[in-house]
Structure formats: C-alpha cells, structure tokens
Amino acid sequence: MEKIALITGASGGLGQAVVERLGREGWSLVLAGRSSRRLTETHSQDHLQIEVDCSTRSGAQHLLEETIxxxxxPTALLHCAGNIRLGAMHRMKEEDFLDCLNANLVSAFHTLAAFVAALREAQRPGAAVLVSSAAARIGTPNHEAVAAAKAGVEGLVRAAAATYAPNGIRINAVAPGIMTTPATNSLLASPAMRDMAAKQYPLPGIGSPEELADLMAWLLSDAATRVTGQVWSLDGGFAAIRPLVK
Ligand SMILES: NC(=O)c1ccc[n+]([C@@H]2O[C@H](COP(=O)([O-])OP(=O)(O)OC[C@H]3O[C@@H](n4cnc5c(N)ncnc54)[C@H](OP(=O)(O)O)[C@@H]3O)[C@@H](O)[C@H]2O)c1
Structure with a gap:
C-alpha cells in the first residue's frame, strides 16, 4: 500500500528537512503551506502542493479532502506549521498572542482532527507527529506566549493519543531547543549570538532541523509502533538536567 505523508509548514526550515528525510524513504508527500509561491520557491514542482491555512477548521478539512x-x-501527519513569538507578556500585543496560539495550537487541533477523521472513515491506522518546544517544558524568560501554546500542543497530544489508540492511530510530539531555521534568523544573527545561545544548553550547541526530522521519521516508523502519547525532547538536556556548577 502506498505510504502517503502530509507535511504542514512545508516551506519552513523544519518542513524542508522533513520533506527531504521522508522523500529519501520513499513516502509520497503532500506539502501544505499558506503560499503556493513559497512552496514552489522551496520545492520547485516536486510533490503534491496545497495552498491552505490549516489554522482554520475549514482550511484543515479542505487540506484532507484535496489530499484524498x-x-x-495520508497515513502520516507531520505538523511543522508554527511560529516562535517571543516577548515579555506585559508588552505583547493581543494580536501577536492570538497569532501565536493560532499558528501553534489552533492549527495543530484542526489539522489533527481532520487527519484522524479521515483515518477513522477509511478504517486505517496511522501516525501523527506534532511539534512542541523546550520552552513548554521549563520556564524560559520571554517565552510566555509560545510556552502556553506549546503546552497546549502537549496536552492535545496526550488526550488525542488516548482517544484514538483503539483505532490504531499513534500521536506523539517532539520538543526541540533552538534550531537553525528561518524562524531563528534574528536570534542567531551573529557568531556572538550563536555562541551565547549554544552555551545555554547542558550539551552546548544549536540544533539542526535535520536531526529533528530524523527523530520525527523514527516516530513514524515500524520501530515505534508501540509509542504513543509521548513528547520527545531534543534539546541538549535543556529541559531536564542541570550541569554541575564548577
Ligand atoms: N526553530 C526553532 O528554534 C524552534 C524551536 C522550538 C520549536 N520550533 C517549532 O518548530 C516548528 C517549525 O518551525 P521552523 O523553525 O521550521 O520555523 P519556520 O521556518 O518559520 O517555518 C514555520 C512554518 O509554519 C508556517 N506557519 C507560520 N504561521 C502559520 C499559521 N498561522 N498557520 C499555518 N502555518 C503557519 C509557515 O508556513 P507558510 O507561512 O508558508 O504557511 C512556515 O513555513 C514550529 O512549530 C516552531 O514553533 C522551532
């Protein structure tokens, strides 16, 4: 049976790495993004491309209908759409907070709902991987909006994994620390800024979207058929451990 994977945020940094990783494994891919121009600039005419805003219920339903x-x-969903909206909450505009919730949490809810509905209708098993953040797992200054949105994603993953386990649908998330993607261009603009960011991590360094794509591909694979309802950190130990202070 053909393996079909749906990738949202496909023109973004993580989306591109996931497209390359799954493309090498022989998946047929559906690439979703809000701009067909950005999708084409990033991926030429490769793969099926669908212009859609998956942060609305109708957009997510349209995405699944078009794909089918x-x-x-599609038996795999990799929900890479999202943003990192930073800033202390007392200064954040309402529109920026709502944009953060829409991009990260509302889009995850609607896209996952449309995906599981399609699988149930077809009586097929499947797997979804959503994207959280280290900032949802440990308090990090100026991350209030994105931490709230991603903590919502983590709760969604556990509840949906419980609901759809009887249908053979596995739902997991990954929680990266900072990675080199367009979303972090301004945070990692100079060698000094990269050096400072890298030192925040017990295992110092800046993550790559390729290493996160490897983990996401593993979560889809036959090696992970009993893994569901989990959030897998890939953050150099940032959210879990403290190095010894010398
Ligand atoms: N980079 C990091 O350091 C880092 C760290 C922790 C977590 N993350 C998470 O990793 C995921 C991928 O981010 P990235 O680093 O690859 O960022 P990116 O390069 O900016 O890509 C994000 C993609 O999300 C899409 N998007 C943005 N807002 C959206 C909205 N309201 N509705 C639907 N789609 C929207 C954009 O696609 P279009 O505008 O083309 O539709 C964009 O291609 C995100 O969930 C992000 O929060 C990233």
Whole structure:
C-alpha cells in the first residue's frame, strides 16, 4: 500500500528537512503551506502542493479532502506549521498572542482532527507527529506566549493519543531547543549570538532541523509502533538536567 505523508509548514526550515528525510524513504508527500509561491520557491514542482491555512477548521478539512481526492488517504501527519513569538507578556500585543496560539495550537487541533477523521472513515491506522518546544517544558524568560501554546500542543497530544489508540492511530510530539531555521534568523544573527545561545544548553550547541526530522521519521516508523502519547525532547538536556556548577 502506498505510504502517503502530509507535511504542514512545508516551506519552513523544519518542513524542508522533513520533506527531504521522508522523500529519501520513499513516502509520497503532500506539502501544505499558506503560499503556493513559497512552496514552489522551496520545492520547485516536486510533490503534491496545497495552498491552505490549516489554522482554520475549514482550511484543515479542505487540506484532507484535496489530499484524498488527488493522492489518497495520508497515513502520516507531520505538523511543522508554527511560529516562535517571543516577548515579555506585559508588552505583547493581543494580536501577536492570538497569532501565536493560532499558528501553534489552533492549527495543530484542526489539522489533527481532520487527519484522524479521515483515518477513522477509511478504517486505517496511522501516525501523527506534532511539534512542541523546550520552552513548554521549563520556564524560559520571554517565552510566555509560545510556552502556553506549546503546552497546549502537549496536552492535545496526550488526550488525542488516548482517544484514538483503539483505532490504531499513534500521536506523539517532539520538543526541540533552538534550531537553525528561518524562524531563528534574528536570534542567531551573529557568531556572538550563536555562541551565547549554544552555551545555554547542558550539551552546548544549536540544533539542526535535520536531526529533528530524523527523530520525527523514527516516530513514524515500524520501530515505534508501540509509542504513543509521548513528547520527545531534543534539546541538549535543556529541559531536564542541570550541569554541575564548577
Ligand atoms: N526553530 C526553532 O528554534 C524552534 C524551536 C522550538 C520549536 N520550533 C517549532 O518548530 C516548528 C517549525 O518551525 P521552523 O523553525 O521550521 O520555523 P519556520 O521556518 O518559520 O517555518 C514555520 C512554518 O509554519 C508556517 N506557519 C507560520 N504561521 C502559520 C499559521 N498561522 N498557520 C499555518 N502555518 C503557519 C509557515 O508556513 P507558510 O507561512 O508558508 O504557511 C512556515 O513555513 C514550529 O512549530 C516552531 O514553533 C522551532
């Protein structure tokens, strides 16, 4: 049976790494983004590309309908759409907070809902991987909006994993620390800024979207058929451990 994977945020840094990783494994891919121009600039004419805003219920439903009618039932969802909206909450504009919730949490809810509905209708098993953040796991200054949104994603993953386990649908998330992608261009703009960011981590360094894509691909694979409801950190120990102070 053809392996079909749906990738949201496909024109972003993580989305591109996931497209390359799954493409090498022989998946048929559906790439979703809000701008067909950005999708084409990033991926030429490769793969099925669908312009859609998956942060609305109708957009997410449209994405699944288009995918099914043009390619077939997707059995994997990699929800890479999202943003990192930083700033102390007392200074954050309401529109920026709502944009953060929409990009990260509302989009995850609607896209996952449409995905599991399609699998249930087709009586097929499947797997979804969502993206959280180290900032949802440990208090980090000026991350209030994104931490709240990603903590919502983590709760969504556990509840949905429980609901759909009887249908053979596995739902997990990954929680990266900072990675080199367009979303962090301004945070990692100079060698000094990269050095400072890298030192925040018990295992010092800046993550790459490719290493996160490897973990996401593993969570989809046959090696992970009993893994569900989990959030896998890939953050150099940032959220879990403290190095010994010397
Ligand atoms: N980079 C990091 O350091 C880091 C750390 C922790 C977590 N993350 C998470 O990793 C995921 C991927 O981020 P990235 O680093 O690859 O960032 P990116 O390069 O900016 O890509 C994010 C993608 O999300 C899409 N998007 C943004 N807002 C959206 C909205 N309201 N509705 C639907 N799609 C939207 C954008 O696609 P279009 O505008 O083309 O639709 C964009 O391609 C995100 O969930 C992010 O929060 C990243």
């Amino acid at each position: 009618s043009r390619l077939g039932i």
